[in-house]
Amino acid sequence: MLAHVDMDAFYASVEALDRPELAGRPIIVGMGKRGVVSAASYEARAKGVRSAMPVFQARRLCPEGVFLPVRKERYGQMSKKVMQILKEFTPLVEQVSVDEAFLDLTGTSGLWGSAHETGAAIKARMRAQTGLVCSVGMAPVRFLAKIASDRDKPDGLTVVQDLEAFLKTVSLKEVPGVGKKAQAKLGQLGLRRLYDVRTLGQKRLEGLLGVYGRRLWELSQGIDPTPVSVEREVKSISHEVTLSEDSKDPDLLQRLLLGMSSKVARRARSGGVLGRTVTLKLKHSDHRQITRSHSLGEATDLAEEIYEAACKLLTSYSSEGPFRLIGVGLSNLKTPEQVQGWLLSDKGREKLKAVAKAEDELHKRFGSGVLKRAGEMAPLDRKQKVKHNEAE
Ligand SMILES: [Mg+2]
Structure with a gap:
């Protein structure tokens, strides 16, 4: 079983942690007239603020927001702590960004129990030791773990037990690598879900999307050979x-x-x-x-x-x-x-x-x-x- 762990609104959550008086208020990390939003708390997201949005637009949407400067070093410190905690569950941790990692939990069920129990334990330990909340996706293959962690944010835990059943719920825009162009091409053929591309067949998919067509075909079967790899760090x-x-x-x-x-x-x-x-x-x-x-x-x-x-x-x-x-x-x-x-x-x-x-x-x-x-x-x-x- 693999896990994808993603911290929720990481920068904004670290700010809220360091300034308890801001709890519950819309926090937006990113300042300056020409700046962009680096992170937004869920309170700010409720007002429509998104990361990568220009700060002036965020101010318009959320005038009551608390706008804070980016403190990269502080987030880096917390990121280290987060990764250390994950490494207590398995040495096979692949950090993919400051607040995201894949874990290969193969062979750890004797230690941590079922997939659901393991995911819950990761979340509980994270909260106890850092005060931060994360979302966890558990699946037998990498891309589905990633999709699963995104399903129930924030504070989510999604376990993919039945691969076939879960695949039927995955829309193409959730699939990593399917950009706007590919979505449009497939959309013209009436394909919206990952499962749908099976009807197209591998040959036609490859004709349509080139090399990626083959990869997408595999993904639609629930096959993802990409391992969790520590070296890639x-x-x-x-x-x-x-x-x-x-x-x-x-x-x-x-x-x-x-x-x-x-x-x-x-x-x-x-x-x-x-x-x-x-x-x-x-x-x-x-x-x-x-x-x-x-x-x-x-x-x-x-x-x-x-x-x-x-x-x-x-x-x-x-x-x-x-x-x-x-x-x-x-x-x-x-x-x-x-x-x-x-x-x-x-x-x-x-x-x-x-x-x-x-x-x-x-x-x-x-x-x-x-x-x-x-x-x-x-x-x-x-x-x-x-x-x-x-x-x-
Ligand atoms: Mg995150």
Whole structure:
């Protein structure tokens, strides 16, 4: 059994928690004349306020609303607490956003009881330990758990016991991936519910929607092979530096790329992941920021391969600078088990892997300062101080 846990009106609920005097009043997170609503309490939603709505419109709909600024750090703190609680139920927790996660509860019924009992226990513990309310959906497959958690918000608990019976209740607009366009196309054929697409047959669905047609066909059968995956938590690894003085010196920029590539590679290896997509980030003097990406033939965790791709992206970029920031990222991350052909790597690559392993060993024993690659050794311009920044 899988669970999807979604905190109810998360930002607004955290604000209500921190300011008990606001309990019961319409809380709207998001301020400023040109701002948009980040979150709205259910009292505010009752007045028609929705997230992503311009603040001025929300003020018109709900003049008595309490408008508050966004406090990202505070929500981040609470999010950590929320995820910790979920991990007490199973180690297989995949966080999909600040206030949402999937749980794979396979094999935990001895601990937590039936699906309904488990869902109720999650909700009770969440409320007791954070003071926050969540909605939980329980289902044998991922997309239905997500749909179920949305069914009875707020404070909902929906358990999909009978797959076929539940499928009949799912409308197409609830299905993740069915956008407005697909809805319109299917609507023209009189199809409104997920169950209806079965009548169309797989071939016609694929003809109508392409690759997604096949996926939708599977979903209509209640098949969703997407697992709850812990690895997916980290979506990318990146490193960037801000130059104290803007530069267009290709030697300097490449040297920085080499240093950052080896840091990114090392973090990938220590996290046990490989990435296929290398991204170069540049910020021009006028703060205009661009990113360029390249997908490798094979996923990698090797500095040389990341560096090579990043350099190509730099030399093929239409402007030669000057730049005030440069960064390298690795994304499209996979575990070695997920990487096809990993064991078939060629000889040259074996060598690089051996070097990387030795590097990791030294790093573990002596810390990050000890090892620099030859290209990094060249002294930086005296005036050039760089500020490093890690991101995940
Ligand atoms: Mg939520």
